[in-house]
Amino acid sequence: MNKEIIIVDDHQLFTHSLQILVNSFEGFEVSRTFKNGEELVHYFNENKTPSDLILLDMRMPIMNGLETMAWLKQNLPEQKVLALTVDQEDEHIIKMLRLGCRGYLLKDIDPEMFEHALNSTINTGYFTNKTISDAMSHEERKKNYHALTGREMEFLTHACSEKTYKEVAKDMNLSPKTVENYRESLFSKLQVRSRVGLVMFAIKEEIFKV
Known part of the structure; x- marks a missing residue:
């Protein structure tokens, strides 16, 4: 059975092209498309069954990506979501991750990497652009994490907030x-x-919980 993908994006030409691309990947099928978060919420209010994955744009009218992600966190926290956007603002990326987004992709991503991102998110729960290197160095990172000083841990906690580095310093x-x-x-x-x-x-590592 194909993995069902929902696309939420207000640019219809991009959505159509993305749907063709996703459907060309083995084991994937776009089941529904919506032009904004409000349409997605209406759908889930009638049908609470999560999709395998939602591809969510950030900049949309009526109900944008952040607002949609906040609703999903409250109402369907088990729903896996990948942001797919042109928005590169660190503040927005961090907010999305704090709300439970499983990864953050830019729309200029290579199709092969995009397919890998879909598989990684569905199979492991998360996607980063350094998946292979992260896996190889996972044990070393965990060892180094346990060796962090108290102040480094304090800084790491602050880094997971929406504060600027200047505000963290203060x-x-x-x-x-x-x-x-x-x-x-x-x-x-x-x-x-x-x-x-x-x-x-x-x-x-469950140091910070979304």
């Missing part, structure tokens, strides 16, 4: 340079390259 009563040093130290120890990577690691 809350931790540190200089922005010291906070930058904590950030680079965690990047190295946990083998991630971005704040999003820190949040994904924290979610996977």
